Amino acid sequence: MPESKSRKTGNKAAKAAKADRAQLRAERRAQEQEPGPLPTWYKAIMFGLMIVGLIWIVVYYLTMGVAPIPQAGGWNIGIGFGIACVGFLMTTRWR
Structure with missing residues (x-):
């Protein structure tokens, strides 16, 4: 059965939002794991x-x-x- 246009675009928006969240998580992890200088x-x-x-x-x-x-x-x-x-x-x- 063919999908409607609105359903196809909604899927792209959800994928883009999911990719954005993954990118934010990756940046947050990189900041948390970066050690600071020794005292x-x-x-x-x-x-x-x-x-x-x-x-x-x-x-x-x-x-x-x-x-x-x-x-x-x-x-x-x-x-x-x-x-x-x-x-x-x-x-x-x-x-």
């Missing part, structure tokens, strides 16, 4: 942890195990490396 405190902590870990290991070697924690012994290297690793892990969120 300054995050960067300071990230670089600070990397530097503190490095200094920890250097102090351990320069003092021949007397500092930073004499009772930890060789574990001072692991402690320094762990502190630095936390800073390096924070770089995964770098923007």
